[in-house]
Amino acid sequence: MEENIKNEGQSSEIEKSSGDDSGKDNAGSGQVSKETQTGDRLKKIFHISLLILIPILAIFFFLTFILYFVPVLQELKSGPGTEISSNPELKKDAGYNKQIGALVKDIQRLSRKYNTYSTGQSYIVINTTENRFYLYKNKKLIREGSCSTGSYKKLLTAEGRSWTFKTPRGKFTIQGKRTNPAWHKPDWAFIEEGVPVPPKDSPLRWEAGVLGDYAMDLGDSYMIHGTIYKRFLGMPVTHGCVRLNDEDLEVVFNTLNIGSKVYIY
């Protein structure tokens, strides 16, 4: 009995110890399953990343190919070029000399025609983007400086009237010259300040001293004149006229005549 009890005791110990071992085994298998789980997760993340990345790369490749590679491919073709030669025998040929003679005559005729466009008279060039002027005499630049041109403001009234204050571009001629000019104010000059517009013949329309010492008319009420707002020179602030400072205005006035060309760009 005692032996039996001992044996039982041993077996229970063995059971206990075996029970401990199985507990350790369970913990080990838990760790392995955790590792496999994280491995699976990583695999999944990698798989998803690939699924996202591959279409992005494919689109990128597709666009790069079409937008950048194909235009390069197109440029491979240039057609048959010219192998320029200078054959002395050809130069003795009567037909050749006739052709060259005709070309030289054409060039002379066209050159003469082209030269008639560039005037030998004094003229002024006005750059409205940079608000600069260039005065030429006998095709030589004699003076340059700042000016003010149109502001590109569009004045709108509640009644639907509108004016855009820009300097017109192109070729103009000086149509008239005036000293000590007075300004005949148009409607927008009153509307812009919120003042009631007087009748056309009203003396309120005349304002002296604001146009400087000289004014040169370009037509359609556009002028080259002086200014009292000298700090605005070099800026786009006018209602379409070209403003110069007093010194520049005097030189321009004395250089240009009625009929002189004004090139505005």
Place this chain on the structure above:
Amino acid sequence: MIMETEMTDKQPRKRLGLKILVILIISFLVYYSVMSFLSPGKTLDRISNEFAIKQEGKTKIDEKILTDSTFLIKFKEKTFLQSRIALAESDSIYLTINLADSTANLEIYGVAVHSAKIKDLKMSNILKKGNDYVISSLLSSPFTISSSIATIKKDPVMIKMAPKDTSEYKPDIMPDTSVTEPVNVKLVMTDGTRIYIYQEENDKSADRMNLFRFDLKDRLLESWSSMKSVAVFKIPEYHLFIKIKIPRADVKIIYRALPKNGQIGVFR
């Protein structure tokens, strides 16, 4: 078990579908490339048919003359003058791009009013390496602008409402002239030729980014138009192009000064 067999059935199907898609995309790219590669040839044929010398009538020209250096120099000079006269007579403000001396000039009725130095130049190989006589003939008449795209406004108009009375009146503030926005311009000619004028300044990242965006947008537009042609089995239109880089201020001046349907003469 049934689930597993379904899964295993779906996977090869997916793979097959993917394979077909890849084959289709590659086939399209090859087809698109071949069609695009053929397009300059079509343009070249059109230009050659239009401008190559025609041996008609009694005065037949020895074709050797067309490769002679003296003849070509004189012929280019003549076409240069022809184009300039056509420009001076037909339009008020126009642009002349002189590739020989690398200048872009604004002219008004034959008078050069503004000149800009071209810092960088790229153009179609057809224009660069094509037959001298044909290309000079092509350039003997000016191009006319049909449309334009730019990163700045052509007319920077600002709206101002008129005050109701003197109490509402506010005097104008001094305009900010220090703003230097990037300026890149694309001019599309009536015959399809494209003239790109880019600003030379490229130091700031904002300038580079602006140019990249402008270029990408243009490439997308051009490619989309080519794809539409290719989709109906037509060879896409190839457009001759000239790309120049000049100082920012000059791009702005030229773009603002040119009329909407202005003219451009190119000399080489």
